[in-house]
Amino acid sequence: MTNFNGFQKLIAIANEYGIICYATPEECLVASLPGYDDFLLAFSWSGAFEGEPPEHELIAISIQDITKEVTVAAWQIPTYLFGNVLRQAQMLVTAHQDFVLRTNNP
Structure with missing residues (x-):
């Protein structure tokens, strides 16, 4: 994301949904996952399809497990679905934790 206005728009979208985020030098936003x-x-602009309306711009999202130093999940969504990000992320983290628990305790 090289467009400063686009970056500000992404910050505004995150704040609108209560995600307190921080900008990184890699031009993405990082936030702690509430409850985890x-x-x-982490999220950033992924791109847009030419001729599509602005609400169809895509946001790339990923969840990182800090202690295990792995990416739990990564996906792309259009901006109009951003309100579901926290719920989706929390469900994926719960599934990841269940998987790790079952793998370590067969």
């Missing part, structure tokens, strides 16, 4: 202190939520 060991997980980071």
